[in-house]
Amino acid sequence: RKEVEQDPGPFNVPEGATVAFNCTYSNSASQSFFWYRQDCRKEPKLLMSVYSSGNEDGRFTAQLNRASQYISLLIRDSKLSDSATYLCVVNDMRFGAGTRLTVKP
Amino acid sequence: NAGVTQTPKFRILKIGQSMTLQCTQDMNHNYMYWYRQDPGMGLKLIYYSVGAGITDKGEVPNGYNVSRSTTEDFPLRLELAAPSQTSVYFCASTPTDRSSYEQYFGPGTRLTVT
Numbered sequence: 001r002k003e004v005e006q007d008p009g010p011f012n013v014p015e016g017a018t019v020a021f022n023c024t025y026s027n028s029a030s031q032s033f034f035w036y037r038q039d040c041r042k043e044p045k046l047l048m049s050v051y052s053s054g055n056e057d058g059r060f061t062a063q064l065n066r067a068s069q070y071i072s073l074l075i076r077d078s079k080l081s082d083s084a085t086y087l088c089v090v091n092d093m094r095f096g097a098g099t100r101l102t103v104k105p
Numbered sequence: 106n107a108g109v110t111q112t113p114k115f116r117i118l119k120i121g122q123s124m125t126l127q128c129t130q131d132m133n134h135n136y137m138y139w140y141r142q143d144p145g146m147g148l149k150l151i152y153y154s155v156g157a158g159i160t161d162k163g164e165v166p167n168g169y170n171v172s173r174s175t176t177e178d179f180p181l182r183l184e185l186a187a188p189s190q191t192s193v194y195f196c197a198s199t200p201t202d203r204s205s206y207e208q209y210f211g212p213g214t215r216l217t218v219t
Contacts, residue, residue: 093150093163
C-alpha cells in the first residue's frame with residue numbers, strides 16, 4: 001500500500017459545482033497534513049493545512065479523519081480558475097500523486 | 106526576497122554525463138528538500154537537509170548526491186545520468202522554527218537524459 005493515495009481523477013465539473021477529493025494515508029502516526037495546488041508546469045503551492053477540527057478558507061474546506069486515515073478537500077462553487085492538480089501531503093514530505101480538476105464553463 | 110531559485114530551468118544531458126542542479130533560498134530557512142516529479146505523478150523526495158552540514162536520504166536517493174555547506178545553498182549532483190532520471194526537479198524550503206510547515210518551492214528544473 002502506498003503511503004499516500006489520492007483519487008486519480010481527472011474530475012471534470014461545470015462552473016458552480018461542488019467537488020470533493022479524498023486522500024488516504026498509511027502511517028497512523030502521521031502528524032501533519034496539507035493540500036497543495038499545482039498548476040500545469042508550475043511548482044506546487046500551499047492551498048491549506050488540514051487541522052484535526054477541520055478548517056475552512058472561503059470556498060475550500062479541509063477535513064481530517066484519523067480513525068479512517070484520510071483527509072478530504074471540498075471545493076464549493078467551482079471557478080474556472082480552480083482548474084489545477086491538487087496534491088495531498090502527509091508529514092511534510094510525502095506527496096500523493098495528485099488529483100486533476102478541470103472546471104468547465 | 107527572491108524566495109527559492111533554481112538553475113538551470115532546462116537541461117538536456119547525454120547518458121553518462123554529470124551535472125549539478127543549483128538551489129538557493131534567501132529566507133534563512135534551515136530545512137531544504139529536493140524532489141523529482143515524473144509525468145502524471147506526485148513528488149518523490151530525493152534528499153533533504155535540516156541545516157548546514159546535515160543531509161539525509163529520502164525515498165529515491167540512488168543516482169544523486171547533495172551537499173549543504175551553507176544555509177542558503179543546497180545543490181543536487183547527478184553522476185552518470187540515466188534516462189530514468191528524466192524528470193522535473195523541485196527544490197523547496199521551510200521556515201527554521203517550524204512555525205509553519207509550508208514548503209516554498211522553486212520553479213523547477215526540467216531535465217531530459219537521452
